[in-house]
Amino acid sequence: MSETLISVENLSLSFPNHPVFSDLSFQVNRGDFLGVIGENGIGKTTLVRVILGQLHPGVGKVIIKQGIRIGYVPQFRNVDVEYPLSIKDFVALNFTGLKLPWLSKKERARVNQVIKQVGLEQIANRPLGLASGGEKQKAYLAQALINHPDLLILDESTASLDPNTKKELLDVVFRLNKTMGLTIFFVSHDMQMIHEYPDHYLWLQKGKYESGPIADLHNENKEGQYV
Numbered sequence: 583m584s585e586t587l588i589s590v591e592n593l594s595l596s597f598p599n600h601p602v603f604s605d606l607s608f609q610v611n612r613g614d615f616l617g618v619i620g621e622n623g624i625g626k627t628t629l630v631r632v633i634l635g636q637l638h639p640g641v642g643k644v645i646i647k648q649g650i651r652i653g654y655v656p657q658f659r660n661v662d663v664e665y666p667l668s669i670k671d672f673v674a675l676n677f678t679g680l681k682l683p684w685l686s687k688k689e690r691a692r693v694n695q696v697i698k699q700v701g702l703e704q705i706a707n708r709p710l711g712l713a714s715g716g717e718k719q720k721a722y723l724a725q726a727l728i729n730h731p732d733l734l735i736l737d738e739s740t741a742s743l744d745p746n747t748k749k750e751l752l753d754v755v756f757r758l759n760k761t762m763g764l765t766i767f768f769v770s771h772d773m774q775m776i777h778e779y780p781d782h783y784l785w786l787q788k789g790k791y792e793s794g795p796i797a798d799l800h801n802e803n804k805e806g807q808y809v
């Protein structure tokens with residue numbers, strides 16, 4: 583039996599005069615690669631905020647397994663070319679944000695390890711501001727990995743990348759899922775990506791939702807408005 587990391591039970595949530603979820607239930611088990619899909623404004627980021635504990639459910643339960651660590655990769659935001667930190671230093675910020683440049687030997691080794699996992703070792707000393715969009719996003723991914731998360735949340739992290747760069751980032755995430763069993767909560771409005779990488783899906787729709795193994799996400803849906 584796999585271990586449940588997130589259990590959402592009969593969640594209903596509304597903003598004033600604006601219902602977002604009604605009776606939403608799903609689970610995420612250790613090792614899952616869940617793709618969360620839905621059109622703009624449907625509530626994907628709201629769901630991430632609920633899981634991160636920033637928003638409290640109105641009705642229902644959201645149970646996060648005690649003691650798990652969550653890594654978060656935000657939507658791509660450009661970084662100014664003048665940004666002073668190297669990729670390596672940027673990744674290390676997630677240890678405390680204050681210790682730079684006084685990292686322990688062990689911390690340095692961990693930085694090098696995650697940089698290697700995301701494939702940035704050749705440019706680790708390059709200023710982050712001079713990295714390409716895809717490289718910046720990989721740096722955010724490495725930063726999210728630094729504290730050994732059990733669960734990685736990617737919130738539209740590939741949205742503004744070109745198709746090849748998107749694929750490159752998702753290939754890294756896929757490898758982490760398959761080789762290390764890292765649990766992935768991948769939020770996207772790109773139906774093609776959802777068909778390609780996750781093993782389960784949660785499709786948020788107006789007033790309802792669908793979820794299940796990815797094989798149940800039918801082809802007629804693939805032809806829908808998200809392609």
Ligand SMILES: Nc1ncnc2c1ncn2[C@@H]1O[C@H](COP(=O)(O)OP(=O)(O)OP(=O)(O)O)[C@@H](O)[C@H]1O
Binds near residue numbers: 597622628
């Ligand atoms: N704090 C808030 N107060 C009121 N309404 C909100 C608040 N946060 C979000 N909303 C509304 O709730 C709905 C869901 O927003 P959310 O950001 O979760 O959607 P989304 O699926 O992530 O959209 P996108 O794909 O565009 O990022 C939207 O209509 C949004 O305007």
